[in-house]
Amino acid sequence: MSRHRIKNVDLDEDDFYDSGEDYDDGDDGLTVEDREQLSRGTKQVRDVLGPDIAITDQEIQETLWHYYYDVGKSVTWILNQRASSQPKGSKKSKKETKATDTVATPTKKAEGPSPDDLVTAAQSGKGGNKASKPSTKQASTEKEKNEKSAVAPAVEVPKPKSKNINVLAEYEKSKRKNAANFVVIGHVDAGKSTLMGRLLLDLKVVDQRTIDRFRKEAERVGKSSFAFAWVLDQTSEERTRGVTIDIATNKFETEKTNFTILDAPGHRDFIPNMIAGASQADFAVLVVDASTGSFESGLKGQTKEHALLVRSMGVQRIIVAVNKLDTVGWSHERFQEIEQQASSFLTSAGFQPKNISFVPCSGLTGDNIAHRAPDGLVPWYEGPTLVDELDKSEPASRALEKPLRLTIGDIFRGGIQNPLSISGRLDAGHLQIGDPIVAMPSGETAYVKALDVDEEPAEWAVAGQNVVLHLSDIDPIHLRTGDVVCSPTSPIKNISTLTIKLLAFDHITPMHIDVHRGRLHTPGQITQLVATLDKSTGQVLKKKPKLVQPGSVARVVVQLANPVPLEAPSRIVLRSNGETVAAGLLE
Amino acid sequence: MRLIKQNIERDGSGSVTLYPEEPEDMWHAYNLIRPNDLLRASALRRVTTESSTGSTASHRVQTTLSIRVTGIDFDPQAGQLHVAGRIAEENKYVKIGQYHTLDLELQRNFTLEKGEGWDSVALDVIREAIDPQKRADIAAVVMQEGLANICLITEHQTILRxxxxxxxxxxxxxxxxxxxxxxxxxxxxxxxxLLRHVDLSAPKPILLASPGFTAASFQKYIIDTATSTGDKALLANKSNFLVxxxxxxxxxxxxxxxxxxxxxxxxKDTKYARETRLMDDFFTLxxxxxxxxxxGPNEVSKAVDKSAVGRGGGILLISNSLFRSQSVSERRRWVSLVDRVNEEGGExxxxxxxxxxxxxxxxxGGIAAILTFPLEDLDEEEEAEDTEDTPNADMGNLQI
Incomplete structure (x- = not known):
């Protein structure tokens, strides 16, 4: 048996279109989560298929199970299955219209009342027709290769056509809500994930049932207070260890704004991930632990490092959530003490006092997060709740006109239709379906086959939005997280020697460092200390210093091991031996 | 490496015959052989003979060649040393002045005669190379999610495998x-x-290093895999994995x-552990x-001129890449620096x-020193020669 299993695993790894086949035979029974997803999926599949297709729930569920609950894939498979089992000819036209529906539906849903809607439906319909024909033929001849044929259309589709939308004009027309990303930072175990889990529950993004389920599971492993954090900490490793490892994103909306949460890990080993999150943020929520001693130890640790990092990455506004006040009996003195210490530290880090605000709250009990604390609990606080405070954020202006730049945050398999997808936030510029893009440093071209904005299919995207791009015509080997996607007309250059003006947090000598910019994380070496500069005027104080003292500003030359796509002005963080040693601006 | 024969005169002339035994010895040879040296070793050479009718035939012959070295190329991954040069001694296959590149081989003697004479540093390299005390190499995997560097740490090198x-x-x-x-x-x-590069069943330590939990998870993965495949040799050595x-x-x-x-x-007390500690001490100071x-070269030279690197804690740290310099005068400069520090009782x-x-x-810059007494402004007059004009950049946008 063991040998057999190993063989399976090998196959699994090699076969690119593997999810069509069921390797999960080892799984015993369904979990509660699975059941829930199954029943939800079944309904969705039924909706898409319409009443004309006769199929039992069980068949649908079987298919969903095969495709890991991917509705789109399941529908395609079912349709192909029908095609092969039914006699050819008479019902063919009907089948094709069905296929068309399938493809068009998601587009419709997302677009809403747009004039382009008809065109979209027609165009994607055409694609759907083309796609379904060869697969029908294949399916009838070779039944075993059913799964493969379902894949085939995705590969055979010709280069996606651009509709030449004037994206900027469309963007002006669309009355979207403000969109803002914020990063949640703080020392390890300050309760960042729990606070955000609670916030999502109170805003009904997550339902009580899910939380109850998490609580039950968390209790089973003896970590009942982690139930809220599990909303965001999803990987098995994060749950068993009880720490956030990678950035978790989640969305919620208020009346004014669509927010994206970037929940950063607090542990010092995962600061590279935190940097990746902070580089996408418009403002920051600093969570501090109010319980005795914890705030003080945090201030020495990651509270300080995180605050310095987000500031040096250009974040101007910071909201300090004074968490766990319930453990000190909502003591006003404690709050004031923290407020005073933290604001003096934050102003010294470069935040303007008007951009710092404090909210007393408790993530575990949920007071002062979305709802006010019950009367009498916190008599000394009249200010806004955390959510109200978030809502005060001003929309940031975006570099829409500039050439396209997107730092790849993740590369994954978006589904059977989209074997290669990347996600990230558009730093500058805009793009639409059909646009060619260039991935640097490999310099390979790809086409945008489809794109999602905030997980809804869309036709275009502009700077500041969180997008998923489904790509075609590129081998995944040319893409790595941290690469930059740009437009072929004005590609970003790969450089290996950087001149950086930096603010030193630690002693700087010529030494080995890691250079971080967003997800980009590459080793390098400071080869030359050019000069120390005056902090306010930028005048050269001393040329070729031997050592740069912490707190001073200097210009240095950094030699990277490999060329990477970087351009001025970029904000860069330099780390060495697990410490952030400097932050700077590429010149 | 074994020393087969040594006849070095007081004035530094003379030759040494060495017998390399393991790939690490090539590294020593690389540090020893300099351009303009005379190297004698066995070689394979393709010889073309022309018959009286004008037809040519070529065949490979094994012969011993002496070359005057012009260039050295070291491949650390394969542990191979290629020495290029011109033939200095004629035999029946080659003429003086022809070019040949010797590939030094393990288990074959080579004889070296220094063009510039044997200096103290070169003799030190020999002393170190023939030290018979063998220390274990260790393998290390430095990793993070999605990236792993498998390397081998030997006494004198770190080789990225x-x-x-x-x-x-x-x-x-x-x-x-x-x-x-x-x-x-x-x-x-x-x-x-890892299995392809390192014999995991040998009782040697293997370091697994990473931020976070990656290394620990990898260790668990190795042991789980070994358990499921029944790899007894690996399981017996599972305590070798150091996270x-x-x-x-x-x-x-x-x-x-x-x-x-x-x-x-x-x-403890391996050369690299000592070196690492020394560099840390230097950075602390x-x-x-x-x-x-x-x-920096100039600063340290000046400090030595002022006898600041001497008895009572003076330490000169110098990278052996400086001694591999192509220019003879450059190498002489560093050798004399080392000699002076030694004379003054420094380390x-x-x-x-x-x-x-x-x-x-x-x-x-390859060279650093810990002084016995503080010296200020060793870098002073250098500023004059720095004519590069740095524009007063706009500090406004660097709001940190």
Whole structure:
């Protein structure tokens, strides 16, 4: 048996279109989560298929199970299955219209009342027709290769056509809500994930049932207070260890704004991930632990490092959530003490006092997060709740006109239709379906086959939005997280020697460092200390210093091991031996 | 390396015959052989003969050649040394002045005669090379999610065997399985590669270093895999895997690894552990900025001129890459510096440029010194020659 299993695993790894086949035979029974997803999926599949297709729930569920609950894939498979089992000819036209529906539906849903809607439906319909024909033929001849044929259309589709939308004009027309990303930072175990889990529950993004389920599971492993954090900490490793490892994103909306949460890990080993999150943020929520001693130890640790990092990455506004006040009996003195210490530290880090605000709250009990604390609990606080405070954020202006730049945050398999997808936030510029893009440093071209904005299919995207791009015509080997996607007309250059003006947090000598910019994380070496500069005027104080003292500003030359796509002005963080040693601006 | 024959005169002339036994010895040979030296070793040469009718025939012959060295090329991964030069001694196959590139081979003698004479540093290299005390090499895997560097740390070198990069999907809403699957695949590749480069069944320590939990998970993966495949040899040696913390998966994190208490406990008094400690001491002093730690060729030369690197704690750290300089006068300069420090009772440490500590020293210009008494402004008059005009950049946009 063991040998057999190993063989399976090998196959699994090699076969690119593997999810069509069921390797999960080892799984015993369904979990509660699975059941829930199954029943939800079944309904969705039924909706898409319409009443004309006769199929039992069980068949649908079987298919969903095969495709890991991917509705789109399941529908395609079912349709192909029908095609092969039914006699050819008479019902063919009907089948094709069905296929068309399938493809068009998601587009419709997302677009809403747009004039382009008809065109979209027609165009994607055409694609759907083309796609379904060869697969029908294949399916009838070779039944075993059913799964493969379902894949085939995705590969055979010709280069996606651009509709030449004037994206900027469309963007002006669309009355979207403000969109803002914020990063949640703080020392390890300050309760960042729990606070955000609670916030999502109170805003009904997550339902009580899910939380109850998490609580039950968390209790089973003896970590009942982690139930809220599990909303965001999803990987098995994060749950068993009880720490956030990678950035978790989640969305919620208020009346004014669509927010994206970037929940950063607090542990010092995962600061590279935190940097990746902070580089996408418009403002920051600093969570501090109010319980005795914890705030003080945090201030020495990651509270300080995180605050310095987000500031040096250009974040101007910071909201300090004074968490766990319930453990000190909502003591006003404690709050004031923290407020005073933290604001003096934050102003010294470069935040303007008007951009710092404090909210007393408790993530575990949920007071002062979305709802006010019950009367009498916190008599000394009249200010806004955390959510109200978030809502005060001003929309940031975006570099829409500039050439396209997107730092790849993740590369994954978006589904059977989209074997290669990347996600990230558009730093500058805009793009639409059909646009060619260039991935640097490999310099390979790809086409945008489809794109999602905030997980809804869309036709275009502009700077500041969180997008998923489904790509075609590129081998995944040319893409790595941290690469930059740009437009072929004005590609970003790969450089290996950087001149950086930096603010030193630690002693700087010529030494080995890691250079971080967003997800980009590459080793390098400071080869030359050019000069120390005056902090306010930028005048050269001393040329070729031997050592740069912490707190001073200097210009240095950094030699990277490999060329990477970087351009001025970029904000860069330099780390060495697990410490952030400097932050700077590429010149 | 074994010393077969040595006849070096007082004035530095003379020759040495050496017998390399292991790949590491090629590294010593690389540090020993300089352009303009006379090298005699066995060689394979293709000889073309022309018959009276004008037809040519070529065949390979094994012969011993003496060449005047013009260039040296070292391949650390394969442990091979290629020495190019012109034939200095005629025999029946070759004429004087023809070019030949000798590939030094293990288990074959070579004889070296120094063009510039044997200096103290060259003799030191020989002394070190023929030290019969064998120390274990250790393998290390420096990793982070999606990146692993498999390297071999020997007494004198750190050799990067293989770098593995793999794309692991990040965690996404509702698709946490992708990440776990990607990670397992990454571990699988890393283990396969590790097995190809390192004999895991030998009782030698293997360091697994990473930030966070990656190394620990990898260790668990190795043991789980060994258990499921019934690999008894590996299971018997499972205590060899040392999980160590490092701040990143890049190779230069290795110096953190070598400093960690777990490693020091096992590898005390190896050359690289000493070198790492020495570099740390130097950086600690440099941070104090009290004028006792200096780096850079000119600064250190000046400090030696002022007899500041002498008895009572003066240490000269110098990378052996400086002695490999192509120019003779350059090498002479460093050798005389070393000799002077030795005369004055200071300590000289020649660091291997193939080690992490040596690379840290290279970043400082390859040379550094800890002085016995503070000296200020050793770098002063240099500023005059620096004519590069740095524009007064707009500090406005660097609001940190």
């Amino acid at each position: 293989q770098r593995i990069e793999s794309n692991i999907p990040r965690k996404r809403q509702g698709r946490s399985g992708d990440h776990d699957k990607g990670l397992t695949k990454f571990f699988e590749t890393t283990l396969e590669t 160590v913390h490092s701040s990143s998966g890049h190779l230069h994190s290795l110096n953190e690894v070598l400093k960690s208490p777990e490693v020091l406990a096992r590898l 440099l941070r104090k900025d009290d004028g006792r730690a200096w780096y 000289v440490r020649i660091l291997s440029s193939q080690h992490e500590s040596g690379k840290r020293l290279e970043a400082l």
